[in-house]
Amino acid sequence: MARSWMDYKTGAWVQWCPGCGNYGILNALHRALAELDIDPSRLVVVTGIGCSGRSCYYTKANAMHVLHGRAIPAATGIKIANPNLTVIAEGGDGDMLGIGVEHFVSVGRRNIDITVIIHDNSVYGLTKGQAGPTLPSWWRTKALPGPNLHDNLNPLLLALASGYTFIARGYAYHVAQTKELIKKAIEHKGTSLVQILQPCPTYNNLMTKQWYEERIYYLEEEDPNWDPLVASPEDFKSKMSIILEKMIEWGDRIPLGVFYINPAKDTFEQRLEKVIPTYREYPPAARPVAANGKPLVDPWQVFADKIVKA
Amino acid sequence: MARSWMDYKTGAWVQWCPGCGNYGILNALHRALAELDIDPSRLVVVTGIGCSGRSCYYTKANAMHVLHGRAIPAATGIKIANPNLTVIAEGGDGDMLGIGVEHFVSVGRRNIDITVIIHDNSVYGLTKGQAGPTLPSWWRTKALPGPNLHDNLNPLLLALASGYTFIARGYAYHVAQTKELIKKAIEHKGTSLVQILQPCPTYNNLMTKQWYEERIYYLEEEDPNWDPLVASPEDFKSKMSIILEKMIEWGDRIPLGVFYINPAKDTFEQRLEKVIPTYREYPPAARPVAANGKPLVDPWQVFADKIVKA
């Protein structure tokens, strides 16, 4: 029997505030996992630090709760070590786009097959409401001693510039739609981003449920022909400018959906396979390291190039 | 009498390899400074670690040689502390787009008035030729034990996504043109990027002088009407897609010139002035901190909100 979303709950007390958008995201994730019927034993969820970072305790999986900003490199290590696992890296906007933006950008250069989910509430939730990297300048959410002086980052554009091959945006309280986005992201072979707009009723008193719901719309609802697939130079020529326009749209209207899919790039695992023929069958985490307690390697054979012999 | 570019030389032995593109960049910088007649005493050059990072020793200025990847935050601290200085942050592609990409992206959110110059040779020069973040995947420069598995970043697009308000690309051996780009970048009020394609004859045996010179062209030469100014929503609508197209162009043809100028955003210094009225006149580095050795502040006056009084 296929799994139900309930199978992905861990039974731990979910520590989020009442009405927090994280509940919707968690539920959407569980539903996506259920519909994909992913075995929790083969699933990895790595999270950073923040309210959102607690997600890993609430999802039945191989969970790892790492440092603030470092979910992506940990997930990278895991995926490379065992490419047969489904790997998700989750974190807040502060985690992924503030302290972790180094990795957010750099993972795009690998196109490693992991799914990056940003719980984007535009504040630093767990540290009590400082301005997050997606909070517009001059806005002043309630915990701030003054207006925010920093401009907001656009995660979609940043992901595109960084090389992500799947880019989507969802909204936390739209569980059904967000579930679909997460599903597609997980199914996509390559680095995928799902930015999820997440009201934080406790600290973000500006970007509220109401504020979002007056603005959001779905790309494919507005344009039934919307097709984010950019599979060829022709697609690129014909679609890229409208995709960019949609990515940049932010204000009175905020588009949701899948913005961009590029199926043409090799994943990092495929690249590794090309240079390490045994990689797929014997990846670093699932290969012998010894034969009966003895080394596998005779250095005089493997490093023969170092032998000085006339 | 106006300064000559020779006035910006320090007399230190320039340690670069013969034929290194860095010579052209250094010269272009000196010429730009001379034409802008910038007083070396009011000029700050902060560099990261790398062959390129040595630049700060070769330019007469207030120089600071910091850590690998950290020129931008140091420059940020300097500029905020004393907004009356002209501040330039320089580094290699590894420095700025590898280990320092966190700051490369985040400074865009401030639009602080500094100029970021990337010496882009697509390798880690000073550590002997490992793949840099702008080296295309599957390329194998001479010091690599195997092909590069990472895709190359596009610094222009990344800068745009990050919020830079001036974005240009030059070529190291074109001193006259690069000088112009640097001049405009310094004159621009806001965070500006000049990516400079820099052949590294020692380690990058693929992206050579010849390779570049077969590909590069100038935007304004190809299109005399080229105008990178995006000053209004109308400009944005009419120009952005062609700007993006040009930013993305990379391969048989590589465009050079100014790609994007956005004059509409406040600099960070202007923002600070709005919330700290005394900022411009009394910035952190040039204001009193004591009166005759005594504190300026009576806590019972400034922190009166903490006094418990019925």
Next chain:
Amino acid sequence: MAQNNVDIKFLIGGPQGGGIESAGQIALKTFILKGYQVIGTREYQSNIMGAHSYFTIRVKPERPGAINFPVDAAVVLDAESVLTHFQDVKKGGFMVYDTTTLKTKIANIAPMPKPLKDRLTAFFQERGLEPTAESAVKIAEENGVKTIGLPMKNLIREVAHKTGAPLSRVSKTLNTIGLATTLYLLGVEASWIEKAIAVHFAAKKKVVDMNVEAAKLAINYVDEHIGGPCCFLPEGPNLGKEAMLVTGNEIVAIGKTVGGLTLQTYYPITPASDEALFLEGHRNYDLAPWAAEALELKKLGSVVLQTEDELSAIMAAIGAAVAGARSATSTSGPGFALMNEAISLAIMAEVPVVLTLWQRGGPSTGLPTREGQQDLFHALFSGHGDNPKIVVASGDHIEAFYDAIKALNWAEKYQTPVVHLVDKYLASTITNVYREDIDPLKAQIERGKLVENPGPDYLRYKITEDGISPRAPMGKVPLVWTGLEHTEDGMPTEDPVVREQMMAKRRRKFETIAREIPDDEKAVLHGDPDAKITLVSWGSTKPIILEALKILEREGIKANFLQLRIFYPFPTEKVRKILENADLVIDIEQNDLGQAAFLIRGFTGFTIEHFVKKITGRALWDTEVALAVKKIVETGEREVVVNGGA
């Protein structure tokens, strides 16, 4: 009760985000107004809403040095609080709870940690009791605690009725009702409580009215159903004396402002960021009369910069310092860990920068909102290469104030990073300070060899006898600051002769520091210098151990207390002499490795053989320290681990 004998301890428990903080503040303000001194400390979880937290308060005529359990009274209005604290009230004390919570089963209290649930369930099972809040109340009563059940629903409905405010808003007065009940029973007249409420909510008249109404109702209810207090508390000795009520975070921010800070960078982290946010809230300020006159200037402002991460925070602070700003950054263990490389740069480039390190429970994210003194090693040895820097640890609010100023002075005088070690307990402990406690005119602002007008021959790293080179800010003359080994003019060199000279110059600088900072500021011996038992500790344990000394004295154990204030340069001779003078030395720390004891041995060779340790992340109590010391004195035990507090 006579004024001088007043010593009241009570706690307020409840879910995070449920108004505990505010109730605690009102309580503290009540007693300050009444002329007493107070401390309040908050235990809270890494959670925004719902997890259990509590505020413990102590009131005395003089500044209380420590909290401890059992308390005289507890306000525990939800089931989890009842179940967490029913054994924390002393015999004869009282516990105020909400009757509607009684039936709640342990199993149904979602936020309660499973290990605690298991322990409680077993506890009640052993006694044949149901695992409910009611059983807890029962046990409390058996223990001689007066339990006071308030029919909260009714009371709140009544407040709503009286004020006409909607129930949802009125329900926020829950804690006020509990608190007023408690304060009243502790002997505080209604008028003081009302005054404190008015002060606390200040401008918000509606909120004041609603809470005053709630307090009145609570007091009425007490009078009617429970009977008022036996007697009223006299006014305290400091009645009418102006006091600030400040946390450790706040006093450090105040110290920095007084100390002439002009730029602070930070990346949010508990328990540090409240300091920076408070600074930011006060970034524009009027100059004091004496300064305004001297400088002919009325207003100034400081920059507080939130950065993208801690790497950037320290680098921007370093950049600002190099430009000439008096600069600092503030963080906790994880952030400090990220600053290691830049600390090494600041050592090499000789950059004046202050790092305020608010310790919390580690390793890693560990117990992110709990007390810890585990970062001493990390502070001292942070950064690669030979890595000397000044490390100063504050013992209490007043020290923290002056240390914040001194740290800025030392950084600039000695052109070196200064780590100001503070911790979560200090950060979230709130107390009153008086004018004489934090007197700006007692402070001196020093900038060392700052050269305002360097000539063209200026040498950034001039080799001098005292190891300190004149420092010119950027913007005056071309110069070089660098993290590479360098000649006097800052140009990089790998010349072995210059390398040795520069290493020697930097070493001499630390010899100068060691000489110039007096031993008195490096280590302080509290109590009778001839006592044969010496307790050794550092940081926020200071006032706690001073209280413990008093307890021990009452028990006939005479001890003194060596407080380590500066770990580098270490007061080797002074510490060795003091320790060698004792028959029994006991190290008291809130870490596992005995970090200070190791350093003492490393610097002096003196081996400490006895340890009191607390690693639960909860506030250290004077009573448990005293008990542990007594145990060691009596049994010769090597190590006593204490662990009081829920």
Next chain:
Amino acid sequence: MAQNNVDIKFLIGGPQGGGIESAGQIALKTFILKGYQVIGTREYQSNIMGAHSYFTIRVKPERPGAINFPVDAAVVLDAESVLTHFQDVKKGGFMVYDTTTLKTKIANIAPMPKPLKDRLTAFFQERGLEPTAESAVKIAEENGVKTIGLPMKNLIREVAHKTGAPLSRVSKTLNTIGLATTLYLLGVEASWIEKAIAVHFAAKKKVVDMNVEAAKLAINYVDEHIGGPCCFLPEGPNLGKEAMLVTGNEIVAIGKTVGGLTLQTYYPITPASDEALFLEGHRNYDLAPWAAEALELKKLGSVVLQTEDELSAIMAAIGAAVAGARSATSTSGPGFALMNEAISLAIMAEVPVVLTLWQRGGPSTGLPTREGQQDLFHALFSGHGDNPKIVVASGDHIEAFYDAIKALNWAEKYQTPVVHLVDKYLASTITNVYREDIDPLKAQIERGKLVENPGPDYLRYKITEDGISPRAPMGKVPLVWTGLEHTEDGMPTEDPVVREQMMAKRRRKFETIAREIPDDEKAVLHGDPDAKITLVSWGSTKPIILEALKILEREGIKANFLQLRIFYPFPTEKVRKILENADLVIDIEQNDLGQAAFLIRGFTGFTIEHFVKKITGRALWDTEVALAVKKIVETGEREVVVNGGA
């Protein structure tokens, strides 16, 4: 000369990128082929091309333990090299230079560090000489050094003529000409030199031919103009014995490969990244016969991942480890500083990961390509929170090989970060190793409590008596790894009781480690245990100090040498006993703070009173160690700073 008395030292100097490296390798290979053992070490600047660097070589029948100056011969073909090394050749030795460089003035040698220029100029001025290379040659001659001027231009033109190769290519044989001259004069027959050239350039026939031609020409020239060597060197005792010629970087990579490493991450940094690049160059390998048979598998591969920075390098290594890979990362001081936070995570989450730390001169970027042993404190105390980890320091190539394997074992057995401390001297020192030196079958691969098939009740952080929980890789059963304090199942908790249990569990783990790793692996006493003088040191100074012991013995000073191998868990009792047994203990370190001495006192209480220190970043010499020790023995001096080497 009898085989057994052979002890040849010579250096080859020149501009970076000018073929010094290659010439050094040819020289080493010549002597290995001839049956001798060798070490060669390279001093170079943080520069790609043009700055002065040099390669020092020593040849003996047994493995030479150290280099030192003065040397028997110097190949100094450019003016800067002549001027840098003219005093480095011993009386009776010879110096080979290029006559065309003689007129070069010091002032015109751009790359030469200004301080050195100043010193040299003064030196010649004092002697009434022009500041030129010619004066240097003159002084060398006065000092009894035979100076051999080669007309390089002519010789190279001749090679071009003979081989028909273009001058630009032929000019690359400059060093070969100088080297061949030198080797020949040292008594090596032309045939060996030619063989070595052939081996060195292997596949590249044209290059071989050109260089062989150059060597021949040089030897002819010597025969004709200078006269051949007095006598030829006999074949060495190891003639025909198979040897690898490896750097320290390489031997560690080889050790890791043998040790079962499956994934290594890195970010480029000197002097670490050559290790990773070498690994990457050998990432696909054939299994040894015994393994291929046992596993029925022929080939395997390891992943070497270049990351965007060191934060990512350590986090990816941690991620991989958690997934089940045998994983490591490799860096130097600045990168290690950036790894601090993640080290703390690995401690808390109990992640097996090896960090190879290649030390170099600090603080900060300091002397990035020079020797330093300044990161001991940083290694030991890295990471916030109580921060124990295993720290092991290798003394030489062979130890480094086995330590690399052990580090991987310990990381997995004890689920903790292991810092493998090595340094620039080891990294860039090259030596021969024989089959018996690095025998894979002497190594054991251990993975500790690895559970291949965890059940549903699996507890990641099970509390056990030895403090070690069974470890299941990801992908078998839902589980939690975390940096927060946690219950046995990895769920976060702030419960004080569990906190204490978990701190205790982790502490017990280190007690287990302390118990299980034998003292013999933690500290080694070399030499006569009854000697009353004990030298203490650690890391790559080992073979140097062993040589120094021999020199001292010849001078009638009997000393032994305590080599610290593992700094945590520290072999407290063993070290204390050994030190207390000595009348005079001398600490020898390449840092300013006496880091090991401080740790020894911290752990044992034993105070070391005498120090030999080198901080110039240059290789330590056996002779200067011996001299310094002698001085301390004779004068009782507290500290002797040595500083040999250009």
